[in-house]
Amino acid sequence: MQGLLARVLSPGRIVRRLGVLWAVMLVGCASLPDVHYLRERQFVPARDPTIISTAGDLPDAKKQALLDGLAAKAGPTDILAKHIAAEEAISGRPLVAGNKIVLLDDGPATMRAMMSAIEAARYHVNLETYIFEADEVGHKLADLLIRKKAAGVAVNLIYDSVGSMDTPKEFFERMAAAGIKVLEFNPVDPARARREWDINQRDHRKILVVDGRIAFTGGVNISKVYGKSSFLQGKRREPPPKDAKEAAWRDTHMQIEGPVVAEFQKLFLDTWQRRSGSALFDANFFPPLKPAGNALIRAIGSTPDREDFAVYKTYISAFAHADKTIHLTTAYFVPDRQVVQAMIDAARRGVDVRIIFPSFSDVGLMLHAGRSYYDELLAAGIKVYERKAAMLHAKTAVIDGVWSTIGSTNIDMRSFLHNDEVNAVVLSTEFADRMEALFERDLRESVEITAEQWSQRGLRSRMREWAVRMFEYWL
Template sequence: MNLPSSGTAARVLVALYSSLLLACTSLPRINPDMVHSPVAQVQLDGARGPLSDAHSKAILDRLKASGMETNIFDLHLAIEEALVGSPLTAGNKVDLLQDGPQTYQAMLSAIESARDHINMETYILEGDEVGQRFAEALIAKQRSGVQVNLIYDSVGTLGTPPAFFARLRKSGIRLVEFNPVNPVTAKAGWELNQRDHRKLLIVDGRIAILGGVNISGVYSGGSFAPGSRRQAGKGLPWRDTDLRIEGPVVADLQKLFISTWDRQKGCELVARHYFPPLERKGNEVVRAIGSSPDEPYSQIYATLISALHSAQSEIWLTSAYFVPDPQLLDALKAAVARGVDVRLMVPGSTDSWLVFHAGRAYYAELLEAGVRLYERRDALLHVKAGVIDGVWSTVGSTNLDWRSFLHNQEVNVVVLGADFGARMREAFLGDVKGSQEITLAAWQRRSIRARMSERIGRVWEYWL
């Protein structure tokens, strides 16, 4: 074995030591009580702009009346209003999509319906059969006169052949490669560790689909069909969740897409009706929340922390990658201490060994506090979602880990109301059926090898 020189060894040690110091860096401390104002008036937006105080109050009163006994509408809404710049928007229709086949069907149907423009943002876009199917649909629309604008992450598409994107570009589709791995091609500064983890499709400024599903063949099989398998029988099926949204909140998601396009210095967007007049489509009250490492703190993280502190009866969270920071850990344990039913759904297997074991390093602490832990075993869990008190729900691209809160650009929506909350609770309980609950007694009997893996994973948690 060749040993490095003393100078090289010193540099390696310095780099390792610096990494360990950075790994101790904390997320910004979000204290909801500091921004809460008991007299704050929460105002909603509608299809034609801000609603009157009386109309806003009537909608919020209806939501409160339909929910569980909770102060989440008295406390949480005022906190979130202060933390997040985007408005609560009434009059939306929200459909829950579970797994790749259902999400892809909704996406391709929306693309087919496009008459003006298509804006698409994704982390992974593979050149496999699924990727080619989307490419054909997008190219066909571009050739029909619909302008297609696509943002894809450079790291997430490392394995995609350049010819795949060259074909899209040749058809007239406008492309932005987010934070290119090659610094020579970076237009907005080189930030290799900052990634665009959003999955967002907006059609004609009227339909939005977002969540955790990437464009990849691993999603070809659904996780609920008996015997379903990904990649022609190899491995486990992937379990994920997305939302299809129509209504006024789509304009806020459109703003997030265009903001990213501008910050990455994409070419000037072709003139289209990106912000058409939006009509009321349903009864859901929704807030769109985007986060970026360029901001002082993750607005999605701040919203989640405030919701956890406001919870009165239930916190049910699902996360594909779970590596909690100290504040998130404290919020979960504090909720249990005040009598809240806290349940956490995590993967039983994963595509990221380090993240998997970094998260498992916290199981003992959570179980000792009274958090109920489930590992889904019959599918590869990729969901990022939560439901609190049966009335506050969130779905998006954000995992409960350091990378999502510090290094990634993410997008989530918060949906308020008991009707949608019931659908989220049903989805969570469906995942429980395919899961194994981890008990403290069983966890304390885990192997030495498992404990060592947790230690290794935890060292790198900041960067994962």
């Protein structure tokens, strides 16, 4: 799903998508910034981080007490002393205190939670998604949105034109006819574009905000692939189906309540204005929000419109300042040299770096692209695993038992350079413990790839990996 080139070239789509493919190949090669300074161990942030609450900026004494308490729970780690403030300089977004998080570790749980929140909506529903399929899950959600609109709830929907390429236009037209405001992000057809057309820029974000009080974000799209439990599937130990869409999908999402919900609302409204040329207004978009928990959260949105590369820099900074552990779960892995080097540097200074990859994929090219890095990762002492039974689609990391992230961003060039993406960075030892438990659960459903085992793979596999690296920029 993530690879635009692979999506265009999938079976049954070749002829009617040649124009799209040609446009993609004509796009000039952008490049990521040199962020070598983020990898320097002596890098010291210029100022203390901003932490806000419902009453605005926290006073210095309360801020210091909050950070000291977090540092005491986390133990010795540079990630708090250096990365927190560095991250603010990178993203321009504050840390927001007083939030409650529900970790949604499977598709059915995520869809139930989102449907429940929408069902309870009184004022508005703002939904932004890469894929919105016209299957049983998509129709169920569309019907719910139409019912809420009929009940007087404002409903605003952003969907990506390429991500939802296989969804009939009539599906969205039905919602629009019911009064839902529908925005197609960067239409494939340039005649329908509302601004400068760039087929290579996609909206890969997943954001749902209900009544300005509850937010969802992570890796889950609107699709029937999230209708089956990925952990129950793993118990059967059956071989994966030939079509990955027939497998259960293992993904991670989060439900958030508290002051940081306003930051996700701002990201949604900003996308709407940037891509439609007009602003959405609603008196209930930003209700007063009370503290709901203890988690510190930073909402980070990255867009090529501004060339800020915020999520990319955040990942490199986190890897660079890790002291103990980096536990990463990634669906698609086509990194640039700086990301790979930051991981290798961490492993060489004694950090326990472990990565869980998929063992099969909806995008075969991406699977081979990720595997093409195994030799280098294994040589550096990084432990590599492949998730079995379920189709791994999660994009998460937990570092040093205190820093966690869940979002839409893959560790690949497309996410870093060409997509609108969103990640939530969470500073909480309690939440990190839940993330570690989920990581360990995935490890139990995975097999470790050792250097000796990998060195014995056949010539055909090596040739596939070599060939796909030639096109990795466009995947």
